Amino acid sequence: MTVRNTKWPGVELSAADLHEGKVTSTRFRPDAKYAWSAGEAMSRFLEELQAGRLIGRTCGKCERILFPPRMFCEECFRPTDEWTYVRDTGTIETFSVSYLDKDAKRITEPILVGVVSLDGASPKMGMMHYFGEMTKDDIHIGMRVKAVWKAPEDRRGSVLDIEYFRPVREGES
């Protein structure tokens, strides 16, 4: 039909058409707010973050140490068994050097962000977080990193209780 069709519907607008009122339009700003109960696994996880620790759950059937923790194993489809701490050191699995903020606005100081697989959890299990005390040229996949925690009085029970992950220093395991 692309060979038979000669007219393709649609009237293109420019940004100005819309924002300077050159076309008839209407506006609305939603005011939605949410409060999520964190649930069983995440409540404990957040409490432990506030205490400066990272915690996972074990599944006795597949013998994995699951991080982030969950109350059921999605693989075995049965309840998980025990709480277990994982370490606050790990390995960068992947990362990005972002010049975009959350609204796609441009920023000049890039955000270093990526996934850290944590020591003590099953392989490849980890979390997304920021990286610091390194430049965009230093950061690489496979880099060993350690969490930098906020001061205890500044922690709120959030992933932000960790400020970022920094390179593991010589002598640190």
Place this chain on the structure above:
Amino acid sequence: MAVRPVGDGRGRGPGGGTVRKVGVIGAGMTLFRRRLQETPKELCYEAARMALDSAGLDLADVNMVVSGSAPDAFDGVHMKGEYFLDGCGGYRKPYTRVYTGGGTGVFSTIAGWWHVASGLADVVLVVNEEKMSSCQPHPQSVFANIWDPILDRPLKPNLVWIFAMEMNRYMTVHKVRKEDIALVAVKNKRNAVEHPCAQLADPNITVDDVLRSEVMAWPVQRLDISPPSDGAAAVVLASEDFIRRRKIRDRAWISGVGWAIDSTMWTDRDLYFPEYVARAAKMAYKMAKIDAPRRQIDFAEPYDPFDYKELHHLEGLLLADKGEAPILTREGVTQRDGKLPVCPSGGLLGVGNPIAATLGMKIGELFWQLTGQAGGRQIPHEVHTGVSQAWGDLMQYGCVVVMKA
């Protein structure tokens, strides 16, 4: 070794039960643009009307309607499917809106297929719409709400991070050069020159242009990304009986369908390979009697919202070994006149990315290619079997449709 012929979809479905043979008999789409004046409802109507006209049918011939659209938050209207249903021709009919994130571009056809394959309907109209321009200042601001509210959102993630992290992992594991990935953007934006609806076609774009474009979230640069768009697309599906009875000549058969989704625990899996696409492909290939995809599939329309995604998905579709897709691209295999043309439509990178409406380049392009109606985009050699695929959600969803002439 002889390759067995690809099935036409008749026979045993994935569950072992009998399914009817289903054909695509019409397709339509609007222009894809950053901003269109038409409302979602008007866009749906235009695409649906065009698809019906191309099949030579009227709304009275349609038994059931399926629509597809991505997050309600883009339009700012909940129950978006109900909101634009009049434009889809869905009122007073069995009507369903489906949504599998970016996967909706292919998934709505799978939903339409099961309506006909099961015998519930003879003719189904499938209409997909997306209007991303309504969301201010940028659709990114609502896209960000797909992230986990406890684990991810406090970090104020940008959607592009997903792609950047996956692309980096893929590049690092396979030691892929950015130049080879940029070739995908160049190919697709050039292919799109022949597409009458294209938003970002560029006959002169080079690898250097891509590599010199603004860094958004390294390794993702501006020209690695498909643009947000407004648009709609539609296809008409019909049973073999109906196609015979009405003597419809332009049809392409749906040989196989498959879909699969991985866990939202995305920080627990290696992002270098899309396992969910491979599972979806294996399901579709089994139904289509495909056991040697590289020899039995003539061309592909994988989901290409980002250039590396085409490569990632070709590997998931088992049309390239892990890490081989960039090499095939460099060798010209995936050009329109290559041995395995990939995104001859121009894809999302060239035609545009109104999420669900990419139906027009995925299912629509397979139909137009397999019925010889693709005009300037027509693959110069004879093609009998094509595969299309879409991807979505939190790096976790894949769906696949195989079609044959």
